[in-house]
Amino acid sequence: MEKLLRLLEGYVIVELEGLGLEGFVSAAAVRGVKFMDTVRISYSTIVSKIPAFSYFKLKSMNSRVKIRVIKFGGFPGALIYARQRWALSLLLIVGIFSIFVCSHLCLGVDITGLSSISEFDVYSVLKENGWTPVRFKGSIDLDEVALELRRTFPTLPYAHAQFDGVNLSVTVDEGTPVPDIDDETPGSVIAAKSGVVTQVICREGSAVVEKGDIVSAGDELIAGSYTKDETQFNVAAKGEVMADVTYSASVTRDYIDYELSPTGRTSDSVRFELFGNTLLEIGGDEFELSEVTDSKDIILGKGTVFPLHIIKNTLSEGVKTPTDKNLRAAVSAAEEEAYKKAMRSVPDDAEVKDFSCVSEHGGGKVTVTLTLVASEQIGKK
DSSP: OHHHHHHHHOEEEEEEESTTHHHHHHHHHHTTOOOEEEEEEETTEEEEEEETTHHHHHHHSOOSOEEEEEEEEHHHHHHHHHHHTHHHHHHHHHHHHHHHHHHHEEOEEEEESOSSSOHHHHHHHHHHTTOSSSEEGGGOOHHHHHHHHHHHOTTOOEEEEEEETTEEEEEEEOOOOOOOOOTTSOBOEEESSOEEEEEEEEEESEEOOOTTOEEOTTOEEEESEEEETTEEEEOBOEEEEEEEEEEEEEEEEEOOOEEEEEEEEEEEEEEEEETTEEEEEEEOOSOSSEEEEEEEEEEETTTSSSOEEEEEEEEEEEEEEEOOHHHHHHHHHHHHHHHHHHHTTSOTTOEEEEEEEEEEEETTEEEEEEEEEEEEEOEEO
């Protein structure tokens, strides 16, 4: 592990040449540059070993002293060497990362087949579940993407997800749209949704239901006919039927049902990250349970398109102590998520009258089921 850490820190052996060399070295030392194994070649020339990232401090100093890299070691040292041979290094880096990006990363989302559902709503579902760029393809379950879209949009009969190059391609089919019916065409008003009727306003035709009736989607609410003087007339039924409609949503979240009590044993680990995704992790597997007590982040290629993070963590071993301290936060977060999930199915002009939550927990998981009642107009031609 120590060898690995030294490799990550890196070093550069530099040759410094010029008048005023002593003053330059003194000024660099004040800035935190550590000179090691220094050898004087001549009155105006020395060779010294310095930490890799101290090289940039030397380069930023305004001086006539010439700085030449003789040798390098470790990852940061290799980066400095590459900067001096930028054309070849750039070509190599672009080639390697192009192959990596095309084969492992999802960089975009294409959504096709929408008509009444907005692209923003579909993208919001993908983003809420962590399926939007930039993500590793392996972290996206394509079957779960399609299933969650059908769960969120009950009127969606078909959804499919696949990778197309670097893009996540989502294809949906909202089915054959129902043709518009002229307001004056004879016909009944039926229930678009199931619910409990709270108000019936019949403007044309005959009311079939009244306040308090329980109706199902497709039931007749206002008949498109009425009888006068023993004669039946067919008309275009008109009116509004208000009802309390129930919506529900369930969310399951993980939570830690214990605290770690330290044993005093520690270990080091090194993790390589790109775009927040772990490429490789070395060490840190000596303990069954542990927590990070110290962390150091080294960024290679900072400010570039592909910043590589090398994170060195110190882990402290712990033993489990049962606690419910994290349960309340998990329940609260799950309730909020379930409310948002249920509200996606509620029309904008509906009024939420009440909602309630039931939670179950165990084994480090909590499931919240939210039931919401909204008052809305359910009649349609």
